[in-house]
Amino acid sequence: MAENRYKWLIELFDAQQALSLHDAVLMDKADWFRALCAEKALIHSGNLTSILCSQCDVPHTLKVNPLTYKAYCAEAGQVQYKPEDTMQYAASPDWIFKSLRTALSISGADKLQECVPGALWILGQTRIGKKSITAFFARNVAERQKDIVDYLQANIGKAAGILFLASDDLGTAKALPGGHRPVSLEVYLDDQFHFPQGALDRIWRGDAVDVPHVQHAPDFSTVTIGDTTHYFSGEDHRKVIAHLHKAWTSGKPVVIRSEMMVAIGLERTRQLPHLFKGHKTWRDLIAYGKPRGTCRLIIEEQHS
């Protein structure tokens, strides 16, 4: 089960599935559906011509006029549908490619390249540590595995890249030709279509592929990392945590303390130990002073 709307979007893209608002309501995902439509991540892909009769208890389908949204049922007579009942939406490949390239900081000059039609793309060059790495994106691996593997086999000899899968696994392919490293987007993509800080590094080093699970109350009165929950009852404490969390999710976790204090309106309080005086666990959550004058949230160290 997708845990955020972007993971769901990737699932729909992988399955090449189109759906209506009504379908989304039945899946209990109407909020995600509307949000993705508003972002143009889901785009109108056509209208249903056959629809479940809304008037009869016995399920049967009706032909619906895609222009007038009218249908005719032998039992119930004319049935009028609303446009949104018949309009179908599908994941926008352009939106997904653009968002992935942004999340991977791929240069605009680096052009997207389709390697296997509808199944494998080169997104471009991304930086991991000090290396420039080719980022691939594959979908529908279950059915297109042979084409994907054939392409990689035919283009062997180039540097190993990282291959993002829209599916949650590689199917029966244990390893990819050329030493490319597969990784499921399902595991990594966060609720802002980012890769959490350090995630690409860990994938590249071949470390455990689980990402620390960070949850917080909307007002940052609680922050849970892995199994550990921290509580912040003071408003100023929450401002600091919110600021550091935002920095972490933006991929630049280290902030200059004096700049942060100005940004959150606490410029008269330069010293965090003073601000957090009496709080028992703040030093478990905030790394302070490395490098000098900076701080950041401690995320990776706490996952079990």
Ligand SMILES: [Zn+2]
């Ligand atoms: Zn009917």
